Amino acid sequence: MLTPQPVAAVEVEHPLRERLSQKFKNYHLGCGPVIIDGFLNIDGDFASTGMQWKEEVVYVVDDRPMAHFLQYDLRKGIPALPGSLDVIYHSHLFEHLSDDEGIAFLEDCHRVLAPGGLMRLAVPDFGLWCTNYVDGKEAFFDWYRRTYLDDDRKRYATRGAVFAAMLFKWGHQMAYDFDALSGRLTAARFVDITRCEWGASPSLSLIPVVEAPSDDRRLESVVVECRKAH
Template identity: 30%
Template sequence: MESATQLSSLSPVERCQAPAMNTLGFKVQFGCGLSAPEGWLNFDSSPTLRIQRLPLVGKALTRGRVRFPPTVRYGDVLRRLPLADESATHLYCSHVLEHLSLEDCRKALREGCRVLAPGGIFRGVLPDLELLARDYINDSRTDAALGFMTSSMLGRKRRGRGISGLASHVLGNSFHLWMWDFKSLTVELEAAGFHEVRRAVMGDSGEPAFSVVEDASRWTGCLGFQCCKR
């Protein structure tokens, strides 16, 4: 169970959710975006989500933006997910880690390890820096650098300005802040408390629960991983 101190650090919305999430056996996805299958606790920390869920004014303030499905809960993996320690048996993230700074990625992995029960499985997928770099090195075209910066989402073709540019920066998080290859990600996963880290391909977990959350279009040409908690 969460302690009073832990619950007091949560927002009112998070405190309302927390009591129902102090049991065991959850399947948890963080940074879910719009992919929020039934049977999973799907968390996202988008400011747009928080605004959309505001009573009365939420819809008006986010008019024109994509709406989050009702199966998405607000939860920030960089602060603390509203879950008890070791309450999840399955943990998943898809194209999340590359959007975090190095420091924040390490925080997210430690938080994931906190909520995962011993013997639980953590799977994820993200862009493969090694593959992108190899493709760039082997590309003899004059616009190879342009292709690399575009595919890696490390560059910006234009800079948003004015109020609309500021709003896009605050409400969105589409650019990549830190890229990973398998070797470096393995080091970080082990440092966070995971073990038996291996490369993964979609559907090779042996756990049917992951089949509803894994999307083939997100795995193609990317770096998949699987690990466990001791």
């Protein structure tokens, strides 16, 4: 259970973006219950963290002085000044945005990153799902049914039923493979677009902890790193 302690209520005379940009250079967007030390962890869904957070108040979590959380609706835009961030991380967030929302979100990520700033993201790998479906990889669909669908073999009896549940059951609005992500990122003016392994990063030493080998999402994710041009 996360234990919140408010540390920085936003004052009227200090706009939110200005105040946060003075303190935080690394943002974890759509964090849910995964709180990364050294990042401002942001989520707009009270339920995902199991706590009642006050909006636009920064909290220290679990007595970890480097673990900060902000409850904030990212549909209002990323709360940071242009060119102020060094790193943006988000995992299994982007697929929950509509096509138009996703385009606007990537443009906003580009806006707030400093030149040379890094973004790392992970989403369900639509290409992997399609390949496993066509190739009849029953073990993959059995794993997903067992892990995420309460092993309900009556409702999700076939590969198609499991595939459809992944696409539509969790509020997903889009699906991406690496090529689709690369195209979206290129259109948003990101460069050095690179496919990465889950839990491994040439740039971020904390990734093996954040993307743990025990996390089941490693089996279905495409992970990408990219940068804002200098």
